[in-house]
Amino acid sequence: MAREIGFRRKRVFYEWNRRKDYFMSSLWAGGVVLVIFAVVALVLANLDATREIYHHVLLAKLTVGFDGFALSRTVEEWINDGLMVIFFFVVGLEIKREIMAGQLASVKQAALPVAAAVGGMVVPALIFVAFNGGTPYASGWGIPMATDIAFAIGVLSLLGNKVPVSMKIFLTALAIVDDLGAILVIALFYTAQINFAALAAAACVFLLLVLLNRFRVYKMRYYMIPSLLLWILFLHSGIHATIAGVLIAMTLPAEPRYSRKYFLYKSRFLLENFRHNDREGVEVLSNHRQFHDLYALRRIAGESISPMQRLEHALTPVVNFLIMPVFALANAGVSLESLADLRIFSTSLGRGIFWGLVVGKPLGIVLASWIAIRSGVAVMPKASGWRVLCGVACLGGIGFTMSIFIDNLAFGGTPFVAPGKIAVLAASLCAAVLGAILIGLLAKRPSGR
Secondary structure, eight states: OHHHHHHHHHHHHHHHHHHHHHHHHOTTHHHHHHHHHHHHHHHHHHSTTTHHHHHHHHHOEEEEEETTEEEEEEHHHHIIIIIHHHHHHHHHHHHHHHHHHSTTSSHHHHHHHHHHHHHHHHHHHHHHHHHHTTSTTGGGGGGGGOOOHHHHHHHHHHTGGGSOHHHHHHHHHHHHHHHHHHHHHHHHHSOOSOOHHHHHHHHHHHHHHHHHHHTTOOOTHHHHHHHHHHHHHHHTTSSOTHHHHHHHHHHSOOSOSSOHHHHHHHHHHHHHHHHHTOOTTOOGGGOHHHHHHHHHHHHHHHHTSOHHHHHHHHHHHHIIIIIHHHHHHHHSOOOOHHHHTTGGGGSHHHHHHHHIIIIIHHHHHHHHHHHHHHTTSSOOOTTOOHHHHHHHHHHTTOOHHHHHHHHHHHHTTSTTHHHHHHHHHHHHHHHHHHHHHHHHHHOOOOTTO
16 A cells, blocks of 8 residues: 555656646747746736735845945845846857857848848837937837746747748747847947946956957856956946846857767767776666766866857746746736726827837837848748738837837836836737737648647
8 A cells, every 4th residue: 555655656757747847838828927027027016915014025125235235225226136137148158159050140031030020129119219209208219129038938839830941930039139129229229328448347357258268268257256246337327227138148158068979989989988887786876986977977068069069058947937927027026007997098198109019019020021132132941921021020029028128218217117018018019919820720731730
C-alpha cells in the first residue's frame, strides 16, 4: 500500500513538472500571464477595499545605497527604471541575435519585416498627429507605434496551424525591429534635460564593456560592475535608464569560447574517459575520476554556448513570467470611471491612440509590405498570402507593454497618463480580437491537416 502511494505521488509530481515545463516553454504562456496580471491591476485599482492600498504601495519610497550615495525611488519607479532595464536587455539580446544569425542577418531576409515595421510605426504616428497636432497631447505620438511581442506572438500561437510557420517568423522579426524603433524613439525624443557629464562618463563605461568583448572576456562577473555603473549613470544622464540595458546587451560576446568542432572532439574524449573509469557497483559520488570527467564535460558544454545566448535563454522566462507581469501590475491599474461613459474616446487623445493602433498599425504594415514586395525588394513568406498577412498585421496593433511604457514617458506627471493607458488597453484588446477573427476567417489550413 505504501509503495503504491509513493508511486502515485511520483507520478503526480512527474506530471506536474511536465505540464509546468510545457507551459513555461509555450509561446502563448507569457501573453496569458500578462493579461491576468493586467486584469488583477484593474481590479485592485477600482475596488474600494484595495484602491488606496494599491496606490500606497506603488508610491512608497524605497532607498538602496549607503551614506553619501543612495538611490531613492518609489516602487513604481524602481519597476519602470530598474526591472524594465532587464526587459530591454533581453530585447537587445534578441535584436543582436536576429541581426547576426536570424531573420535580420541578410538584406533579403530582413527586407520585408524591416519595411513592415517601419510602415507600422510611421502610419500610426501620423494618425495620432492628425488627431492631436497642436494639442497638449501632441507629445504622445510615439504611443501607438509599438507592438507587444509577447502578447502578439501569444495570440498567434493560440491560433495553431491556421498560420504558416513562415508568418510566425515574420511577425517575430517585425516585432523585434519594432522594438528597435521604439528604443530609438525613447532615446531620441523622450528624454529629459541631458546631463552631458553623466553621459560622457557613461560613454567611457560603455567603451570599457566593448573592450572586454574585444579582448574576449567570457566571464560575466567582469561585466556586472560596469553594467551596474552604466545604468546608474544613465539614471542621471537624462536619457531613460532602460537604454542602458540595450547597450549592455550589444557588448556581450556572441561567439562561444569553444568552437563546435572542439566541443565534439573534447566531449567524445571525456565520455570515453568516463566509460574507462567506470567501476562496477561504484557510483559517481565515490568515483572521483568520473566526477572530474563530468565536471569538465559540463564546463566544456557551457563554454560552447555564447554568453549572449546563455543569458537570453536564462532571462527570457524571468522577463515573461516575472518582470512583464509586475510591470503590468504596476502600470495597468487605472480608474475605469472614464471608460464607463466612454469619455476617453470622445477626446482626441483616445481617438489618436485607439485608431493609431487598431487601424494605423495594420494599414502601415500591409502598405509597406505591398510596396516592398511589388518593388522586388522583398518576397512574400513561404506558404503565406495577403489574406493571412492582413490578419497578422492586425495583431501588430497590440501595443500593451511598450505603448504603456511610452505613455508614462510622454505624459509623466500629467493627468493624461491614465486616459492614455485606458486607450492602449482597449485598443490592444480590440486588435487582438480583430486579428484572431480575421485569421480564423481568412486563413486556410495547411493541406493534409
